[in-house]
Amino acid sequence: MVKVLFAGTPDVAVPALRALAGDAEHFEVVAVLTRPDAPTGRGRRLMPSPVKQAAMELGLPVIESDPGEETFIAELAATGAEAAAVVAYGRLLKQDVLDALPMGWYNLHFSLLPQWRGAAPVQRAIWAGDDVTGATVFRITRGMDAGPILAQSTVSIGAHETSGELLARLAEDGSHLLASALLGMAEGRIVPVEQPQGAYEKAEKITVEDARIRFDVPVFAVDRQIRACTPNPGAWCELHAQDDAEPVVLHVLSARPADMTHPAVPTDLKPGMLRVGKKNVWVGTASDPLELTEVKAQGKKAMRAADWARGARLGEAAYCD
Template sequence: MKLLFAGTPEVAVPSLQALADDDAFEIVAVLTRPDAPQGRGRRLVPSPVKRAALELGIPVLDGNPSDPAFVSELRSTGAEIAAVVAYGRILRQAALDAMPLGWYNLHFSLLPQWRGAAPVQRAIWAGDRLSGATVFRITKGLDDGPVIAQSTVEIGRHETAGSLLGRLSMDGSHLLSMAIKAVASGKARPEPQQQGVFEKAEKIGVDDAHIDFRAPAYAVERQIRACTPEPGAWAHLHQDRGNDKPLLMHVLDAREARYLPDEQPQELKDVVLSPGELLTSKRHVWVGTLTVPLELREVKLQGRKAMDASAWARGAHLSDSAFLD
């Protein structure tokens, strides 16, 4: 079967590879976003999907779906069906109609929950225990087409968005291949999505990733996990209350500091940290929240490499009044 694959970021590459390795498909073209400027020199860089497609020897399309010639370009590929993973552009009805058997999207949530741009991040931030992948037929609405296949995974207690997305991209690649074959063979049984009010997965921006230590520790930990690695949870480090030039710090790993009575570090006994207040020892760095302290485990200051938080603190020579906000 002749297939068109549409995708852009790294999480789409496992699906492209899985479909390319499956003898049931002939990938006639890959649709991706145009090369984008990156770095200080703003050099044009191809998307991860484009790089993978070129390595596989598959023709690449990067036309604008709003261009009148776009639909003709799609039809010229001869593709009968399209598989989509994080393509990142809206497809108009004329483009959807260009595939005789339709377009099928791999979405990283248990639809209808978390429709939108950041389903994995939002699931972690909300404290969900389960996530998963869904293959559905693309229709006019946002992620609301009939479901072809779905799989479920548990979210790890300290799992970040990057880790969970990596797992789902691998699991989902097999789910997508299975679903496309079911459609092609006429064995698929599309199920309409459940109706009701469900949370939307709005995109998470840099401002959203600004850590609010006035929240309970469990909520701060979820925010950090949801924003890691992108856009990166961050705060301003004030090394001294008299210093008016705070440093930008990213927190890559942090854990709620709940201990059994006989396990609590001596430094924390009879200590109450206000939100954002720092306390360090040779092996630990804690920061105050609305509830219990949060232990910082890995941090990255602007322009420096990521490092163990306690090692950073030993070399930073922080004052007793150092804090994060």
């Protein structure tokens, strides 16, 4: 049996924690390392991370100390952990911390390393138009996502899949990959393989400004951007509904390239221009129109785009940018 410290913070890390905690034959999760409670929502109430909530449900000890503190290694040693499993923990680890566990620290990363090292691998894979991605388990070293690989699995990216949907799928698949890789290391069945050298795309974090939708590109590129930014940080644009009105923020929650076989689809829309049909809302791009299917206007609730458009008082020259 492997004594494991689990380190993680957001929802995407919870399936892996549950998988390890649920396999009592092979693993003992001796403690869970997560970020301290953080202010959340309009009331800014302190809330535990999703991983902390899951740990408390499972009856596991929780550590919220900063790994950079001098006392952390002693606290780590007191757990009796032999190895650490890391999923989206969110803090860098110093070499003395990495050296403190006899088996080492292992990360579940949601890309086929060495491609898409960094903070937003799933979002960047969708935005780039990749057809295939996957999950990788590797030993953590000082280089960013650069350690030797234990195991990988691949998945196809759905034609209309958002980053949130794909990440949820990878989190479930990756939880089993992580468990089997850790067990393989403990039993000596896996020899980690160094990552190949070369120039690979980095998965930089997507900012709110990055998520502002560009309509001056072909529709396939607009579609990729929206799916990559859904649900976080959320694709958006500024809506100019009337000539004399101030623009408002319009969040696009769901959209797809228009079905050009449909006779009602307009073919004369300039990039950003809106056109409302009986059951459809289209916006122009540099190629074919994009059909908006679900939106959330500033100060309003999320709704079907056609329902929103009926009450939005859109002028004939309404546009988004």
